[in-house]
Amino acid sequence: MICEDQLVINKFVKEASKYTKLGEVADYIPALKTADPDTLSFAVFGETSSCLCAGDSNETFTLQSISKVITLALALMDNGVEKVFSKVGMEPTGDPFNSMIKLETHSPSKPLNPMINAGALAVSSMIKGENVDEKLSRLLRFVQDLAEDSTITFNDMVAQSEFDTANLNRSLCYFMKQHGVIDDDVNTLLEFYTKQCAIEVSCSQLAKIGFIIANEGKKLNSNEQLIPTHISKILKTFMVTCGMYNASGEFAIRVGIPAKSGVSGGIMVSVPNRIGIGIYGPALDERGNSIAGMHLLEALSNHYNLSIF
Template sequence: MPCYSSEKLNGLVMEAKKYTAQGKVADYIPALKKENPNDLSAAIFHPDGRCISAGDVDQKITLQSISKVLTLALALMDCGEERVFEKVGYEPTGDPFNSIVKLELYNPSKPLNPMINAGALAVTSMIKGPSIEARLARILSFVQKLTGDQEMSYSKEVAQSEFDTADLNRALCYFMREHQIIEEEVEGLLELYTKQCAIEMTCLDLARIGLIFAMNGVDPLTKEQLIPKDIVRICKTFMVTCGMYNAAGEFAVRIGIPAKSGVSGGIMGAVPNRFGIGIFGPALDEKGNSIAGLKLLEMLSEQYSLSIF
């Protein structure tokens, strides 16, 4: 048990909240500028259905890069490991998540891993469906199953804001399309990708998804195997090695749990066979991770020996 009460978790949240002043909200996506940099909330979901929380855990946030883990799982279920990794590599990168540099330097145009933007765009291009609308419906249906919320959708405002300012992602797509990593029209793929990133949920939802990854793809509340165990293993490995952008190495040393962050300030964590964690703190560090969220995870990991290493 990570914390014996919501009161104890609240104490850790209040301690970590002091660090929000050292970060700033994402400003390159206009719709995300509206977030309050002082916010911090957290939820921890256990296999027996118990959930402890602190802060405004019902506040909705967009997944952003956390969605990369979910679409990777879906693409692997659709296409299989061999096909997916023909297009995307396995290796961490020391570059920023939106860098174009290594597309040209290494294995021309093949992204190093599915957690950087280029890799995530290639992965999303492999999700099956006859149209952009049908593919988005499949992604949403998958996320709805993981959270148990059949009404879950995406923020049209955030999706449009991201689409309108996605020129760097367009450049990544056109470069990969030139080398047949992506085989569809760029604008349609960007529409799907920005809507995927704009899927909205709460910290409680994030924690529940984290729990399913922690329990090897089984939803302990329904006993249903929602993701094959081998695919969960692949996803959790990428969460450890690449999940926190180009701060993944330090994160592994200091915290050491499978986790994925997003520039909205969300973090999804999966402590194997124990529980899922959802955090929201929109003030980001220079790498794009929630600055207070990382501090909170570090305190939790130290106090309750959460590291898998």
Template sequence: MKKVLENIIEKNREWSKRGEVASYIPELAKANPNALGICVTTLDGEEYFAGDYDSKFTIQSISKVVTLMLAILDNGTEYVFSKIGMEPTESAFNSIVNLENNKQKKPLNPMINAGAIATVSLISGETAEEKFNRILKFTRKITGNDTIDVNNNVYLCEKATGDRNRALAYFMKGNGIIQGDVEDILDVYFKACSMEVTCRDISRIGALLANAGVLLNNERVISREACRIIKTIMVTCGMYDASGKFAVHIGIPAKSGVGGGIMAAVPRRMGIGVLGPSLDHKGNSIAGIKVLESLSQEFDLSIF
């Protein structure tokens, strides 16, 4: 497996030159556009690495899967999806059009920014600090990494440049979709996106989902049913408005982030974490997608 991963990484490195690192959050523009790495975590606990697998990056939108798990644990699936839809979108991940154009005024799904902000608002906690500490503790648990923390520079940068997210949040507040103080909710959201991880960390999140909600130490974290729902939404919505194409060519439940990470879960087989900060015009890792496509073809991973 290790040799196969090394070959896949080297074969697809050239794709990094065809994209660009995220620059709308200035701190993310400092990332190495040529970095490319992968970690595979199998359900028997074996881990295989290649490339820049130990480089740290901020989790960004992959945190949406983590916060969705926690919101479901706190509220149950029925209540969570009374506030947030399950439908894919052809609009960008930070679009406000989706909120304005649907009759219920609720976010179409939890994988776009509006949906993730609404998800964060559902997480239990008396204060913003308590809410975020629960997210951080949960992330550390499901990755098995107690050193995960916030990249403070990225967090402050996201907070300073997050006006579009504020617009989404205040729109939802005005329509009764989210309760509580908007700035507190956004603060938790920005911090969650700014948690710093590696390919190994996100591959372990993928392994949890691949194992129907059970950690590698056999501890159940979320129900099988909740896990099924999350993986289904990852298939239809996890790669933003490129999710359909990704499903056709790769066929694995996955979630990307503009930090260059992609977390994927192959049911009953493995979790996968990929890093490639150079993005395509949809906001997905351009080389990371090619790496996953090569891996899916090599091991026949498509669930379809």
């Protein structure tokens, strides 16, 4: 099994690392520009209580859009399925993750799904808490519980960099507020959202979170239910249909496993009832996914028959 094959993993990571030269780090968020584009690290968790790693699996990076999966889980736990999906849809989109076009052309004017920016902002507005600090504290505790690490926090510099350059997300918020999708003060919501995206994890921690989702919300070798089973199924479904931006369809065909990427270069993978995987490779392709990470996952899926299809 994959958790026992260190030499195979090392080989695949080395081969995938060649693709970093073909990508570029995200530059529209100034604080992400400093990432080393040659980095590629990997961790897998599950099957056994140990975590198999390659590269610097303890290097931290910000969740960015991977946080959308975790906040969706918490919002569903806070509000229930019916309320959440009264504000955000369940359909994939072929448009870029930060596009406004579907908000303008669909009726009612609610985001198509929780994995695009508009949908994630709507979901974040539903996290319970009296203020940003309370909402963030609840979210951080949730992430810490999933990753089994109470030291996890957010990167204030990255959060501020995102907040200062969030004009498109502000536009999405104002549009949704005009149409009754959100009620929050826009800048207050954006402060929470940018801090949410700036939560820092390592590949090893990300693999553990991915495993919880893969394992129907339960911890390894334990009956402790951190995410209700029906919610973990919803998360995996969105990861398959919408998790890799507008490359999700191709990824489903080539790789065939639930995954969510972020523009920091992270990818979280949940192979149902088997394993969780965390990848960090900040060199991105034109759609915003880790270019080496995508090649690595395709190789792993083919070798270990990980596809759910």
